[in-house]
Amino acid sequence: MNSILSSFYDDLVSIDGKSISTAQTYCFAVEIFFNWLNSENIEISSVELQILIRYLVWRQTQGMDSLTV
Numbered sequence: 701m702n703s704i705l706s707s708f709y710d711d712l713v714s715i716d717g718k719s720i721s722t723a724q725t726y727c728f729a730v731e732i733f734f735n736w737l738n739s740e741n742i743e744i745s746s747v748e749l750q751i752l753i754r755y756l757v758w759r760q761t762q763g764m765d766s767l768t769v
Contacts, residue, residue: 705731732764 705727712723736755737744759765 705734732759 708730709723709727712718712726713720718726733755734744736758737747740754742751
């Protein structure tokens with residue numbers, strides 16, 4: 701997953717023109733999602749709407765802002 705995050709970060713900065721702090725924030729949010737997938741034994745390739753909803757509910761129960769997904 702680290703290579704995915706690294707590529708995502710590079711694209712955010714170099715292609716999308718995001719600031720370094722914005723790219724870091726986005727990557728942190730994605731890393732939390734990847735860690736949650738891992739803890740739930742869910743492969744990234746099997747993610748669908750219902751799984752995303754479960755993740756958003758989990759974020760709310762953890763006190764996280766659901767808008768930072």
